[in-house]
Amino acid sequence: MRGREYKPFDWEGKFLNYPIEARNMEVTIKVTLQELIASILLDIEELNLSAKNALERAFRNVIERDRERYRGLAHSYVFEILKWKRRIDFNINSVLKGSQLEDLNPLLANLLRIGTYDLKFKNTPSAIATDSIIRVVKERFNIKTAKFANALLRGVEEFDERKALQRLRERDKIEYLSVKFSHPRWYVEYAIDLLGYDGAIRLMHSNNRSQRYYVRVNPLKTDIDTLRDYLEEKGVRTARTPLDDVLKILDYKVPLTRLSWYSKGYFVIQDLASAYVAHVLSPEKGERILDMAAAPGSKTFHVAHLMENTGEIVAIDYSRDRLEKMREKMSLLGIKNVKLVHADGRTFRGGEFDKIILDAPCSSSGTYRQFPDVKWSFSEEKIKKVIQVQKEMLRNAYKNLKKGGEMTYSTCSIRVDENEENVRYALRKGFELVPHEFTWGERGFTEIGNEVFRAFTYLHDCNSFFIAKLRKP
Ligand SMILES: C[S@@+](CC[C@H](N)C(=O)[O-])C[C@H]1O[C@@H](n2cnc3c(N)ncnc32)[C@H](O)[C@@H]1O
Numbered sequence: 001m002r003g004r005e006y007k008p009f010d011w012e013g014k015f016l017n018y019p020i021e022a023r024n025m026e027v028t029i030k031v032t033l034q035e036l037i038a039s040i041l042l043d044i045e046e047l048n049l050s051a052k053n054a055l056e057r058a059f060r061n062v063i064e065r066d067r068e069r070y071r072g073l074a075h076s077y078v079f080e081i082l083k084w085k086r087r088i089d090f091n092i093n094s095v096l097k098g099s100q101l102e103d104l105n106p107l108l109a110n111l112l113r114i115g116t117y118d119l120k121f122k123n124t125p126s127a128i129a130t131d132s133i134i135r136v137v138k139e140r141f142n143i144k145t146a147k148f149a150n151a152l153l154r155g156v157e158e159f160d161e162r163k164a165l166q167r168l169r170e171r172d173k174i175e176y177l178s179v180k181f182s183h184p185r186w187y188v189e190y191a192i193d194l195l196g197y198d199g200a201i202r203l204m205h206s207n208n209r210s211q212r213y214y215v216r217v218n219p220l221k222t223d224i225d226t227l228r229d230y231l232e233e234k235g236v237r238t239a240r241t242p243l244d245d246v247l248k249i250l251d252y253k254v255p256l257t258r259l260s261w262y263s264k265g266y267f268v269i270q271d272l273a274s275a276y277v278a279h280v281l282s283p284e285k286g287e288r289i290l291d292m293a294a295a296p297g298s299k300t301f302h303v304a305h306l307m308e309n310t311g312e313i314v315a316i317d318y319s320r321d322r323l324e325k326m327r328e329k330m331s332l333l334g335i336k337n338v339k340l341v342h343a344d345g346r347t348f349r350g351g352e353f354d355k356i357i358l359d360a361p362c363s364s365s366g367t368y369r370q371f372p373d374v375k376w377s378f379s380e381e382k383i384k385k386v387i388q389v390q391k392e393m394l395r396n397a398y399k400n401l402k403k404g405g406e407m408t409y410s411t412c413s414i415r416v417d418e419n420e421e422n423v424r425y426a427l428r429k430g431f432e433l434v435p436h437e438f439t440w441g442e443r444g445f446t447e448i449g450n451e452v453f454r455a456f457t458y459l460h461d462c463n464s465f466f467i468a469k470l471r472k473p
Contacts, residue, residue: 002031003205012241021331023116024164025468028105032132032135032136033070033073033074034111034114034132034133034136035111035136035140036058036062036070036074037074037077037078037081037110037114037420038056038107038110038111038113038114038136039107039110040054040055040074040078040079040127040344041054041078041082041110041113042106042107042110042221043057043397044056044078044082044267044373045104045106048377050371050373050374051078051079051082051372051373052071052371055071055075055076055078058074058460059071059074068168069222072255075392076113077117079372080117080121080357080371081113081117082373082375083182083208083372083375084117084121084182084378085113085372085375085376086178086182086183086184087180087182088113088117088120088121088182089101089113089117090161090164090179091116091156091159091161092112092113092116092152092156094153094159094164095155095156095159098449103139104362104387107140108137108141108145108378110141111132111136111137111147111149112135112152112153114133115129115130115133115149115153115156116153117297119153119156119157120156120161123404125285126153126154126157129153130150130154132221133149133153133156134146134149134150134153136149137149141320141358150211158393165179165180173382174188174189174192175294177200177201177204181201181204181205181207181208182375182376183207183375184376184378186380187204187365187375188200188204188386190365190414190415191203191204191223191414194414194416196444197414198249199456199458200456203414203456203457203458203464205458206369206456206457206458206461207368207369207457207472208369209369209397210369211369211370212248212249212369212461212462213244213246213249213252213256213269214241214247214248214249214269214270214271214272214275214462215227215231215238215246215249215256215267215268215269215270216243216245216246216247216267216268216269216270216275216302217247217266217267218265218266218267218307218333218334219245219305219306220266220305220308220309220334220335221264221266222261222266222267222425223332224244224245224247227247227261227266227267230261231247231259232268234252234253234259235253235254236249236251236253236256236259237249237250237251237252238250240438241272241429242272242276242440243272243275243276245275245279245281245305246270246272246275247450248272248461251305256269257269263332264332265329265332265333265334268298268301268333270298270302271298271370271462271463271465272460272461272462272463273366273412273441273455273460273462273463273464273465273467274298274299274359274412274457274462274463274465275298275302276440276441276453276455276465277299277302277357277359277369277408277410277467278299278302278303278306278357279306280408280436280438280467280469281303281357281406281407281408281469283303283306283307283311283355284307284354285307285308285310285311286307287307287311287354287355288311288312288314288352288353288354288355289303289307289311289312289313289314289353289354289355289356289357290313290314290316290350290353290355290356290357290400291303291314291315291356291357291359291395292316292345292348292356292357292358292359292360292395292396292397292400293316293317293318293358293360293393294315294316294317294323294326294340294357294359295315295317295319295322295323295325295326296322296325296326296329297315297326297330299327300313300315300326300338300357301329301330301333301338301379303337303357304330304333304337304338305333305335307337309334309335309336309337309348310337310381311337312337312339313337313338313339314338314339314341314350315339315340315341316340316341316342316343316344316345316346316348316350316437317340317342317343318343318344318345318361320342320343323340323342325421326340337395345358345393345396346389346392346393346396347396348396348400349396349399349400350400351400352400352401352402352405353400353401353405354402354405354406355401355405355406355407356397356400356405356406356407356408357408357410358393358394358397358403358408358409358410359408359410360389360390360393360409360410360411360412361386361389361390361420362386362390362411362413362418363382363383363386363413363415363418364378364413365378365412365413365414365415365464366411366412366413366414366455366457366463366465366466367412367463367464368457368462369457369463370463374406383415383418386418386420387417387418390411390422391425393420394409394422394425394426394429394431395429397409398426398429398430398431398472399437401472402472403472403473404472405472406434406469406470406471406472407469407470407472408446408467408468408469408470409422409423409426409467409468409470410465410466410467411465411466412463412464412465412466412467413464414456414464416432416444416445416446418466419444419452419454419466419468420445420446420448420449420452420466420468421446423448423452423468423470424446426470427448430472430473431470431471431472431473432470432471432473433451433452433468433469433470433471434450434469434470434471435451436451436453436469438453438467440460441453441454441455441460442454442455442459444454444466448468451468452466452467452468453465453466453467453468454466
């Protein structure tokens, strides 16, 4: 793994200050950055939080100066460790004798993951990578555990990963690919079945690259050319995309979220494939639209923008928290034609709608580049359950749609059972497919494949995505 672009990082003296109330006095406690990162990884595992939410939660109490200083760094550690988790664990488990990482105290396990990531991925000199972790382990546990951690990290440092991977390859090719690319085993098998060996390898490679950002212009506040000029002025290089309201970010000097036009709602950050949904739906001014799984709102906002604040969009979601965030964002974006409703998309009835967006909850298996934590949060059982929800929402969409009304069904999953097979299910329940001239992307699978849209991270540099357009006859 040596020779990657990752740079070593010196942990020395990296403390964060937490103000806490104690006997009416405000005092601060110091937490090392490694400990904070390990506890974020722990929250993701144990509380089932997304990486983004876990980071937000952990930094909420950190004093502002430290937040600014360390948030970006913690974010990159958390995301990179989650990305390479399978391979990091392979290193550690190969060195552990008689037990597995899962048998260790979970905080200790995550501290060891940080040390291993530093040693094997970031070329951090072992004196820095190991010693700083050992110090935390000594403080949080005891000397015996610190000695154990020390021996383990020395072992990891000496472990010949290349040879071990070669041996694994001879024994079990799928397991080898799963470790090498750090993807769940089911995903490796699934991707090979779907795309062939080369396609699967290219897909996993692309999932492990850095996130690509896209921005969509808010037409209520500016236009695409003015936005492009503004971004250029701020040191952000952009390129046009197949969508005339979306720009691809080629490089930038400061994070896009720090630009004043972002804070003022002149543009939103939205994935390219996600921004195609509203165009495929083609809402018209004055229509009544239902968004059945709306939060955090990217597609609702896009439809509202295309309708220039006319008509009515009823945006429902199961999560109250996510709806609240949508409300804040809506006022920033100048949106006035959206009604937010906390409801279950499987049972909600809101009269007859002209059009519906069903951007269904899914396995998120098309978003591994953007959200590496979702790789590890979906079991086969959980995926089966979410497919049931998708089917129920499709049936309910039918009931909410007027005769002749149209809808888009979309997911950010690569799986046929969440996509083409669900569309075939919808056809059996009375929907018909609307022929749509997709202007970019790939077509899909099964006998309806020619009439649906697919994007893949390795081909289109965005989330892997699915869209179908349906009508109630
Ligand atoms: C893929 S996300 C939607 C993304 C959103 N359309 C956008 O573009 O920003 C799926 C959403 O479905 C919501 N959800 C899950 N189960 C639901 C249900 N039974 N009814 C309504 N919403 C549900 C989740 O809270 C989540 O916000």
